[in-house]
Amino acid sequence: MAFKTKKEILEDILLHDKPKCPYCGKEMSLWEVPPIPVGEGLGWGTPYLFICFNDECSLYVKGWATMEEDYGHTCSFRCLNYPGTRQFEIMPVFSATGGKGQIIDNQVLAKQKALKEAIKKGLSILENCHVSKDWRTVLKMLLDANEPLRVRIQAAEIIGDIGELDVIEPLRNQKFGYKLLIKKVEDAIKKIHKRHFTRECPFCAEIIKKRAKICRYCGKKVIESATQS
Numbered sequence: 001m002a003f004k005t006k007k008e009i010l011e012d013i014l015l016h017d018k019p020k021c022p023y024c025g026k027e028m029s030l031w032e033v034p035p036i037p038v039g040e041g042l043g044w045g046t047p048y049l050f051i052c053f054n055d056e057c058s059l060y061v062k063g064w065a066t067m068e069e070d071y072g073h074t075c076s077f078r079c080l081n082y083p084g085t086r087q088f089e090i091m092p093v094f095s096a097t098g099g100k101g102q103i104i105d106n107q108v109l110a111k112q113k114a115l116k117e118a119i120k121k122g123l124s125i126l127e128n129c130h131v132s133k134d135w136r137t138v139l140k141m142l143l144d145a146n147e148p149l150r151v152r153i154q155a156a157e158i159i160g161d162i163g164e165l166d167v168i169e170p171l172r173n174q175k176f177g178y179k180l181l182i183k184k185v186e187d188a189i190k191k192i193h194k195r196h197f198t199r200e201c202p203f204c205a206e207i208i209k210k211r212a213k214i215c216r217y218c219g220k221k222v223i224e225s226a227t228q229s
């Protein structure tokens with residue numbers, strides 16, 4: 001499993017629809033998990049959860065009465081969901097406003113809008129680069145972690161078509177994080193080698209001719225790989 005930053009996790013979540021609460025059917029709110037002070041357990045294991053903040057939700061309404069009558073506790077429950085899963089759980093709340101400070105829907109909407117615009121802009125730049133064979137700009141966008149994932153994936157596809165051998169080293173030295181993006185970059189490198197009749201020496205990683213029997217950099221014997229593509 002590749003490590004994902006909080007920003008990347010949020011980007012993933014934004015690509016999908018919000019889940020509906022199984023108790024009331026209302027759309028759940030995206031919720032930022034508050035930082036857990038050291039020594040208070042393991043936390044939720046995710047930076048974001050979906051929570052039903054509907055005050056008419058049956059789970060929430062019944063919770064107050066049940067907890068008061070049965071246990072003498074003034075608390076209730078809200079339904080929570082782990083993003084990207086069908087896993088629903090409940091969490092205790094101690095007031096009607098409990099946890100609402102962490103709702104990030106408004107911010108998310110703004111981010112979603114910004115993300116859509118960034119994707120549109122990025123794809124349009126890439127289209128022009130593809131036509132003009134400007135692989136330097138494509139490489140820059142592919143390496144830029146601030147570009148949306150969609151744009152970076154498109155950049156990886158284009159660079160396979162127009163990239164020179166110079167792009168291989170920077171691509172090899174970058175950690176891409178996303179499985180899909182790693183795969184696309186891998187495919188792009190293969191395509192670039194194919195177009196240039198080259199490959200990388202398995203010992204020193206320098207770029208050598210596909211037909212070479214001895215690496216001209218490290219002098220080691222390299223098995224000819226006519227089938228490598």
Ligand SMILES: [Zn+2]
Nearest residue numbers: 021024052057
């Ligand atoms: Zn609900």
Ligand SMILES: [Zn+2]
Nearest residue numbers: 201204215218
């Ligand atoms: Zn070598």
